[in-house]
Amino acid sequence: MDRETKLWLVVLFFLFSATYCVVGVPQVPCLFIFGDSLSDSGNNNNLNTEAKANFMPYGVDFPAGPTGRFTNGRTSVDIITQLLGFDHFIPPYANTNGTDIALGVNYASGAAGIRNETGTHMGEDISFGLQVQHHRDIVSQLTTKLGTDKVQQHLNKCLYYVNIGNNDYLNNYFLPEHYPSNSNYTTEQYAIALAIEYSTYVKDLYELGARKFSLIGLNLIGCIPYEISTHGKNDSMCVQEESQAAQLFNEELKALVDRYNKELVGAKFIYVNSAFMKYSNFKLPDSLKCCKDKENGLCFPNEESCIGRHLHPFFDAFHPTEKVNLFTARCAYSSPIPTYTYPMDISQLVKL
Template sequence: MRPIFCLNSKQFWFRSNFCLFRLFLSDMGCETKLWLEVVFLSVTCMQLCVLGVPQVPCHFIFGDSLSDCGNNNVLSTKAKVNYLPYGIDFPAGPTGRFTNGLTEADFITQLLGFKNLTPPFANLNGSDILEGVNYASGSAGIRNETGSRLGENFSLQKQVQNHRIIATQIAGKLGSIEKAQQHLNKCLYYMNIGSNDYINNYEQPDYYPSQSLFTPEQFAAVLIQQYSIQLRALYVIGARRFALIGMMRLGCTPREISIHGKNGSLCVEQDNDYSILFNSNLRTLVDQLNRELFGAKFILINTAAIATGDENYYCCKVDDKIGLCLPNSVPCSDRSQFKFFDAVHPSEKVNQVTAMNAYKSPSSAYAYPMDISQLIST
């Protein structure tokens, strides 16, 4: 069985295999659970993945390298991956995606029923902006200075500013600001950001002052407060449906393990504590915004709960300083066996499983207070 990768309104096909789910569920030691998960994911996507009939009029994507599909290609930065082996499993080859194939945001776009993947803001090339734009930028964070040591990026604040530009263009296409807002009210806003505020800011005291200014608890609270400002700005523009993607377990990325060591644990516990703090505060923010912003609906996708498996291995030879694949290096032959493609970013197979569980969650631990399929149907 191969994982679901939807092609058009008449056809979808399977690109998953048994070993992928063995990778995620091997720690359960239960073959029955494994097969149930395979059946659930396959049947779910067979029911839901119908391209050409989008379930929302548009999909806007904000975030960092986990969602970047080419925005950093136009920037002066070390956080740029428009070269092989990145994109080795993507039909068009290297595009600037920080993985071997599709990102989680790409899979969500397909599950929503869109024929085309959401294009990058930096290279729209005549794309239909009415269907959405991807603003995500590798190394970007909630704080403006995050990732600056690596070069330029579009911070979350800048991404929101770029969305204002697109919203103005949409108003021009539809004839008025009111019609543009009505259009945007129905769209999905996918937000996946925050990891770099730790690994490319707080954890690098030689380059950033954050650690001397804030305790971990204070820093998480500051991040959420700044995140809230940008979410509210999007609400003013017209956004109403928000899927906020929680932070993955930072301490379980191969790069963090190689830098800090595990000290007898499975992962770097201090880093995972950062993730827990951020995600806990983000859940509180979801409740707050759902109370305060009339007509808006916010959900939290708990990526840390979805992701399981062996964190120690990745697929390509990397630059030890930043954890990205060395240009034109030869990756492993079977990418389905690896949770990570490079030392930081998940493989396409992991992105797919995470996206499918975010879209149609089999557990309340994965999506709060509902999953994406429920969010867009309300």
């Protein structure tokens, strides 16, 4: 049995094992979330953008129904939140009025990227840099409540979850009709430029008090149904050029983890390898996804989704189903394979 087959069997085991998470005393006092539509829980709802998911069939399996999550149920970071012992999901920044921001805030925004222009052909979004600015505002509010010394002690113990960068390829580099980055950079140059910009935002978070970082790598973006249907050739299952370009960024991100673990005093960084899931047992892009999708790859509002959602890796043409999110969350939290997280998993990081 070759290595790839063994990895696929591990995937199947996790996909069809128990789906419930037990909450208890949180393992960290707070969780701050930065990212894109893989983590967005409602920040895009009131923006002028096509990148919205606050309507059925999104949320069909979520207790509160459609909330702005781009999946049928929980996102990966929702599940990680539960695995960490929280008895509630972290609220989106857009809905923080009257909530206890000391427990954490979700700043993620659908279509957003590391670069400010990423995703803007769909309308407004909240880029990584703007998310960091929002966090600066939250830290200022916390400082008013707790005082400078106490807020720093508090933030030092929190987990900072960063999952962003996929759109800098999907909704920027590989959309030359909207963005010039493809003609301005080679894939190697682009990965380096992205990593440099990403690192400045992460260092800003460190200077604001962050010490525990979980940096999530990019997915096999060339294996996303939308990319297969729009850029695939000769009935290919994946667009290798796109996945290989994203992998260059992942290599830069892993190197950043090593560098910042040495340079930033008191901080601990881990890298989570998301380029892991393979969908080789599905023969057609349409068999991967669950809802009827529009030209932009998102679900048609109020259309029914498929019945066997647990059997489909993608809900729309871009975003995974809750079943896949469960797998990725559990692997990030407690890695079954050493190569999935580096140099440790989330469960080990939060104990430091």
